[in-house]
Amino acid sequence: xxxxxxxxxxxxxxxxxxxxxxxxxxxxxxxxxxxxxxxxxxxxxxxxxxxxxxxxxxxxxxxxxxxxxxxxxxxxxxxxxxxxxxxxxxxxxxxxxxxxxxxxxxxxxxxxxxxxxxxxxxxxxxxxxxxxxxxxxxxxxxxxxxxxxxxxxxxxxxxxxxxxxxxxxxxxxxxxxxxxxxxxxxxxxxxxxxxxxxxxxxxxxxxxxxxxxxxxxxxxxxxxxxxxxxxxxxxxxxxxxxxxxxxxxxxxxxxxxxxxxxxxxxxxxxxxxxxxxxxxxxxxxxxxxxxxxxxxxxxxxxxxxxxxxxxxxxxxxxxxxxxxxxxxxxxxxxxxxxxxxxxxxxxxxxxxxxxxxxxxxxxxxxxxxxxxxxxxxxxxxxxxxxxxxx
Amino acid sequence: xxxxxxxxxxxxxxxxxxxxxxxxxxxxxxxxxxxxxxxxxxxxxxxxxxxxxxxxxxxxxxxxxxxxxxxxxxxxxxxxxxxxxxxxxxxxxxxxxxxxxxxxxxxxxxxxxxxxxxxxxxxxxxxxxxxxxxxxxxxxxxxxxxxxxxxxxxxxxxxxxxxxxxxxxxxxxxxxxxxxxxxxxxxxxxxxxxxxxxxxxxxxxxxxxxxxxxxxxxxxxxxxxxxxxxxxxxxxxxxxxxxxxxxxxxxxxxxxxxxxxxxxxxxxxxxxxxxxxxxxxxxxxxxxxxxxxxxxxxxxxxxxxxxxxxxxxxxxxxxxxxxxxxxxxxxxxxxxxxxxxxxxxxxxxxxxxxxxxxxxxxxxxxxxxxxxxxxxxxxxxxxxxxxxxxxxxxxxxxxxxxxxxxxxxxxxxxxxxxxxxxxxxxxxxxxxxxxxxxxxxxxxxxxxxxxxxxxxxxxxxxxxxxxxxxxxxxxxxxxxx
Numbered sequence: 007x008x009x010x011x012x013x014x015x016x017x018x019x020x021x022x023x024x025x026x027x028x029x030x031x032x033x034x035x036x037x038x039x040x041x042x043x044x045x046x047x048x049x050x051x052x053x054x055x056x057x058x059x060x061x062x063x064x065x066x067x068x069x070x071x072x073x074x075x076x077x078x079x080x081x082x083x084x085x086x087x088x089x090x091x092x093x094x095x096x097x098x099x100x101x102x103x104x105x106x107x108x109x110x111x112x113x114x115x116x117x118x119x120x121x122x123x124x125x126x127x128x129x130x131x132x133x134x135x136x137x138x139x140x141x142x143x144x145x146x147x148x149x150x151x152x153x154x155x156x157x158x159x160x161x162x163x164x165x166x167x168x169x170x171x172x173x174x175x176x177x178x179x180x181x182x183x184x185x186x187x188x189x190x191x192x193x194x195x196x197x198x199x200x201x202x203x204x205x206x207x208x209x210x211x212x213x214x215x216x217x218x219x220x221x222x223x224x225x226x227x228x229x230x231x232x233x234x235x236x237x238x239x240x241x242x243x244x245x246x247x248x249x250x251x252x253x254x255x256x257x258x259x260x261x262x263x264x265x266x267x268x269x270x271x272x273x274x275x276x277x278x279x280x281x282x283x284x285x286x287x288x289x290x291x292x293x294x295x296x297x298x299x300x301x302x303x304x305x306x307x308x309x310x311x312x313x314x315x316x317x318x319x320x321x322x323x324x325x326x327x328x329x330x331x332x333x334x335x336x337x338x339x340x341x342x343x344x345x346x347x348x349x350x351x352x353x354x355x356x357x358x359x360x361x362x363x364x365x366x367x368x369x370x371x372x373x374x375x376x377x378x379x380x381x382x383x384x385x386x387x388x389x390x391x392x393x394x395x396x
Numbered sequence: 397x398x399x400x401x402x403x404x405x406x407x408x409x410x411x412x413x414x415x416x417x418x419x420x421x422x423x424x425x426x427x428x429x430x431x432x433x434x435x436x437x438x439x440x441x442x443x444x445x446x447x448x449x450x451x452x453x454x455x456x457x458x459x460x461x462x463x464x465x466x467x468x469x470x471x472x473x474x475x476x477x478x479x480x481x482x483x484x485x486x487x488x489x490x491x492x493x494x495x496x497x498x499x500x501x502x503x504x505x506x507x508x509x510x511x512x513x514x515x516x517x518x519x520x521x522x523x524x525x526x527x528x529x530x531x532x533x534x535x536x537x538x539x540x541x542x543x544x545x546x547x548x549x550x551x552x553x554x555x556x557x558x559x560x561x562x563x564x565x566x567x568x569x570x571x572x573x574x575x576x577x578x579x580x581x582x583x584x585x586x587x588x589x590x591x592x593x594x595x596x597x598x599x600x601x602x603x604x605x606x607x608x609x610x611x612x613x614x615x616x617x618x619x620x621x622x623x624x625x626x627x628x629x630x631x632x633x634x635x636x637x638x639x640x641x642x643x644x645x646x647x648x649x650x651x652x653x654x655x656x657x658x659x660x661x662x663x664x665x666x667x668x669x670x671x672x673x674x675x676x677x678x679x680x681x682x683x684x685x686x687x688x689x690x691x692x693x694x695x696x697x698x699x700x701x702x703x704x705x706x707x708x709x710x711x712x713x714x715x716x717x718x719x720x721x722x723x724x725x726x727x728x729x730x731x732x733x734x735x736x737x738x739x740x741x742x743x744x745x746x747x748x749x750x751x752x753x754x755x756x757x758x759x760x761x762x763x764x765x766x767x768x769x770x771x772x773x774x775x776x777x778x779x780x781x782x783x784x785x786x787x788x789x790x791x792x793x794x795x796x797x798x799x800x801x802x803x804x805x806x807x808x809x810x811x812x813x814x815x816x817x818x819x820x821x822x823x824x825x826x827x828x829x830x831x832x833x834x835x836x837x838x839x840x841x842x843x844x845x846x847x848x849x850x851x852x853x854x855x856x857x858x859x860x861x862x863x864x865x866x867x868x869x870x871x872x873x874x875x876x877x
Contacts, residue, residue: 027700
């Protein structure tokens with residue numbers, strides 16, 4: 007009996023009776039957008055468990071309710087949101103945070119304190135910014151005919167786009183902070199763009215037609231210095247950076263052979279970066295991958311190994327030029343998303359600290375790029391159809 | 397007391413039975429000496445009496461009157477004949493269906509066995525059904541039960557000792573064990589405990605369970621009861637002790653451990669690969685049936701971060717409009733299911749099946765449509781109940797029900813931490829049960845590697861060579877005894 011009593015007392019010393027939440031009393035916020043209006047932040051929240059009015063209560067679909075509130079701090083805005091909603095805000099399943107360009111220009115770190123301090127939020131949400139004059143809250147309002155849960159729209163879009171094409175990257179909040187905090191490394195952010203009319207895109211009526219001309223599109227990456235936004239990288243440069251970082255599942259590389267297109271799909275890309283220190287550091291980037299020949303627009307045949315090697319060389323050159331373009335662009339803006347500084351610091355901290363101005367030093371770095379693609383799959387035919395006709 | 401006077405003896409016996417209407421006696425004159433036989437018509441069989449007594453009386457040749465008693469003793473055609481003098485014996489045997497033959501002038505009674513058969517025949521087991529294997533089950537007749545075991549174990553070392561328990565019922569309790577395999581100390585302890593019982597009467601083997609082992613610590617049963625003779629025989633071969641009680645079709649098996657309830661009789665007749673997988677499923681269903689409701693409560697009210705996005709959204713939308721908190725919903729539906737199960741047992745067979753299925757499905761559907769519970773609760777409760785149906789031992793199912801409620805209580809208060817605390821309590825309680833100084837959680841703790849081969853998974857028979865050390869000193873199973 008004494009033991010039971012002791013156990014009971016132990017209970018009430020532990021934390022937490024206040025954490026009891028019923029499922030139908032919480033508003034699950036799955037995406038947050040942050041815009042700027044003068045000194046204030048406009049925070050938009052996508053409530054994921056809103057009812058879809060067309061379906062009954064027990065169907066597996068959800069509605070798309072976006073609320074916007076304005077305040078001079080993130081926590082203030084979310085508390086204002088509490089006064090609008092009939093349910094308590096729950097941030098445990100936060101999936102995406104979208105920032106507008108204005109917020110990024112002033113520094114992303116300004117808004118990150120709330121999310122990092124709050125123990126309820128996960129730190130695995132994706133961070134993304136909108137390009138140009140697009141409002142971040144408009145991104146939340148976009149509906150898609152492919153998703154019965156609109157909150158998945160953005161998140162799955164990001165994951166899908168970052169795994170193929172090498173254009174975008176699914177950067178999580180914790181990774182962003184890690185890149186920011188590391189010595190000799192600068193973060194970057196993927197960008198998102200709204201295509202089409204937002205008024206049409208946010209109404210379910212337009213989902214009934216088969217002509218879907220409004221959607222959200224992921225574009226290249228944005229270059230940052232410390233935590234402030236500087237400029238955008240174009241398509242080639244973004245692809246180069248992503249290939250150099252090496253988290254690409256597969257990417258389609260266009261090369262030209264005798265002025266005709268040859269398309270190779272490169273997959274399983276693994277990148278290794280090394281630094282060797284003599285009098286000055288020399289960086290080596292080694293990219294390895296396997297390639298599948300996807301499309302040949304000429305009468306080039308694949309009977310002999312020599313031809314395949316020609317395609318292999320052309321693909322490797324193309325990748326190398328993409329990476330070079332990307333690196334030149336970022337280094338010219340003194341930004342370092344590839345963590346060159348960090349690599350040198352880890353190798354020899356004294357040398358790193360002895361350099362007076364690392365930012366100016368960046369421009370003069372010597373980088374050797376080596377690409378090795380192993381063409382494995384050539385498809386089902388060896389001769390192109392054009393050649394066979396002859 | 398039997399005196400020399402025949403008339404007084406008969407009158408005495410009738411008086412002790414209060415002149416019950418089924419006590420019949422008949423006087424026969426035998427060369428000027430009176431012989432009487434007395435029996436209880438309800439338990440003695442008329443055919444047998446006429447066969448044995450009348451026929452044998454006519455075949456008896458006597459040379460002189462003095463030897464009438466001996467002549468009768470030697471000539472009555474009956475394999476089960478004894479001489480009685482004590483009162484207690486007389487009444488016990490009379491009530492059991494024996495016939496007493498009293499001779500005028502002698503103060504002993506001849507007792508012959510003329511029991512009529514008052515049982516049903518050997519049927520299929522009703523509570524423990526298996527697909528492949530023998531299907532006979534114990535009946536209410538203790539001799540039949542012992543016979544069903546004897547015909548499976550033909551060893552002369554299968555010893556059966558009797559004890560009578562109950563001052564009024566005088567029920568026969570047989571303790572069966574294989575000499576040389578079972579440990580003598582356990583048998584002596586069992587006998588001591590049984591002899592201490594001082595009670596009016598016992599009607600079923602379940603009544604003596606409490607005397608054999610103290611209940612209460614973890615609600616889990618320490619004594620297995622079975623209706624199948626093949627299960628009893630298998631336990632005997634392993635070194636366990638089987639107790640059969642008169643008028644009860646359930647045999648008790650001691651000592652039994654937690655692992656025994658996860659086994660079924662079929663396991664020894666199928667190939668070990670199949671059996672291993674089945675046992676893992678049973679273990680899984682044991683965990684699921686206790687933990688699922690508590691886990692659901694913890695995950696939806698305390699730790700919503702654990703479940704995936706889409707599931708959380710769906711659950712949240714489905715729960716809109718439901719007035720009760722989650723725990724109340726769950727307890728409501730669990731109570732309904734338990735009541736349905738209980739009602740299903742009592743309903744006569746004709747309408748039995750339809751009521752349970754109809755009741756469960758329609759009640760669940762109707763409750764959801766009426767907005768009393770959310771749809772996912774029905775799935776959780778149905779899943780829990782079905783997992784619980786895997787086990788057949790009634791005490792075990794009872795224990796599972798209690799622990800389910802305890803886990804629900806702790807999960808409601810503290811969420812996942814509550815489940816961990818409840819699990820710690822569960823573990824402590826289970827590990828502290830002992831039977832004859834053997835811990836309940838053997839063979840996992842303390843570890844007996846040889847016995848692990850037949851616990852959660854089953855190795856083929858030729859790989860399991862030894863018996864459990866805690867059950868028997870006789871180590872090897874085959875060949876050498």
